[in-house]
Amino acid sequence: MPSRGAAVTLREIDADTVWTICDLLVAPAQERLVAPNAVSIAQAYFEPAAWFRAIYADETPVGFAMLFDSTRAKAPEHPDTCHLWRFMIAAEYQRQGYGGAALAQLIVHARGLAGVTRFSLGFIPDVGSARDFYARFGFRETGVIDGREVLMELPL
Secondary structure, X not given: OOOOOOOEEEEOOXXXXXXXXXXXXXXXXXXXXXXXXXXXXXXXXXXXXXXXXXXXXXXXXXXXXXXXXXXXXXXXXXXXXEEEEEEEEOHHHOOOOHXXXXXHHHHXXXXXXXXXXXXXXXXXXXXXXOHHHHHOOOOEEEEEEEOOXXXXXXXX
């Protein structure tokens, strides 16, 4: 078990780590809010704009993140926007600062993408949603609802 002060890193997923990342689960009450990591990884292999990483605290895998990186897309609808497609921290590692440290790194990554001026995401407005978590990082609701998700955006 990593400590609260553990170094949080974003790492590529490979053949040696994929099953461990797929086994990370959110709390049962959160399952309706985020897709399983196995589904996300499968989607990523068929979407050229997908950029995905495991989230580690020291040497312990604690979560998963996936971006829709418009700079990797052939004809992006919004070429100036990077979208946080998936983000999860496993239930036993939540509320320990790992999610915040990982999101801060994702924001830095998005800021480094050529031509990208906005970082967007969507959340399902339900009990246990991450709305307030994202708001602490400066994300604001756009007023747009996409299916079940309320969209938020952070100007870069």
